[in-house]
Amino acid sequence: MAHSSPHTLILATESAYKIELLQRLGLPFEACAAHIDEARIPDEAPATMAARLALHKARRVAEDYPDAYVLGADQVIALDQQIFQKPATAERAVAQLMALQGKTHRLITAIALRTPDGAELASECAFEMVMRPLTEPQARAYVEADQPLFCAGSYRIEAGGIRLFEAARGDDFTAIIGLPLTRVWSLLDQAGYLEKL
Template sequence: MSPPDHETRAGASPADLVLASTSPYRRELLARLGIPFRCVPPPFDESAFPREGLAPRALAERLAEEKARSVAAIEPDAVVIGSDQLVAIDGEVLGKPGTPDRAIDQLARLSGRTHELLTAVVVTSAGGVERYLDRTRMTMRALDRAAIERYVAADRPLDCAGSYRLEDRGIALFEAIEGEDYTAIVGLPLIRLVTTLRGLGFLVP
């Protein structure tokens, strides 16, 4: 069950906290910290953002910042968290497949190989902007086409970059995941975020 939006600001917090996202996964992660916050969809057209010439890491960082800044423009007194996550292999970004056939093709490309899951976070406040990026190495098991097709039919990961849902059966596709913060693979690296929010005066246990 998704947590409710939090409309009341904690007394010790310096500002409203806003998550610039519609992702239920990021919303549930941030709710773990027990800080009141609101979710505001970023008024930013990600599909129209120019990507040519940007390496995967730079693209993830730019998209996270555009999301945060677009919400900060309408929430000027808030602390705003923007985040973006990309799957990258061979220097190329794999987007959301959209169709089962494209999902099967993506997973066939990732099968038996190691790719990167890049999770960028940008936090804007009256004091400035803080940016960081989490890199997780994801090693997928060697999968035959029948296994890939069964997985796509079961999880329907058509709106997931890389064509897998780690929160569901997608975790069974992997033989190793190497990173500093397991919450980053869901979409929001809480370890670094807690440090940032504490520095801004939010009460985090």
């Protein structure tokens, strides 16, 4: 079991995107991967899945760092009740884009904070993502250019993926990249973490 001070903040991820986002808040933190099973429970609603996985990640890392504040996050992309996960291959990425093109899907980002005293706080942020109509050659060209093979939904909105969209409707654009910083700050405030700095 690792030891940490009660002022330690740990982000339960190895995602470079989430790490870079959290750095914007100017808080000292460490990052530690949470190795969990991210499979969907049958018939699980997309928002429920995102919230469950965010909390599971926070709890898993808190087992190793019980004296820290541990922040978990998870993102689910859903078209109605269909969930789109990381494609891993170019072919699957193209197939995902063709399923999403010309439609509006939801991008749900959930966060969970586990405190040293075992309290758990949670929040979520949802965006409506309106994707432009795409031809298969356009989808292939995008996948080749941006290589979004480890991005749910097969797009990197912080890179060239922005051109795939007509609109993105929500209230914290950092949620699209993977970590809604307004919600993170609010949870840390609610938990009393900011008073300890």
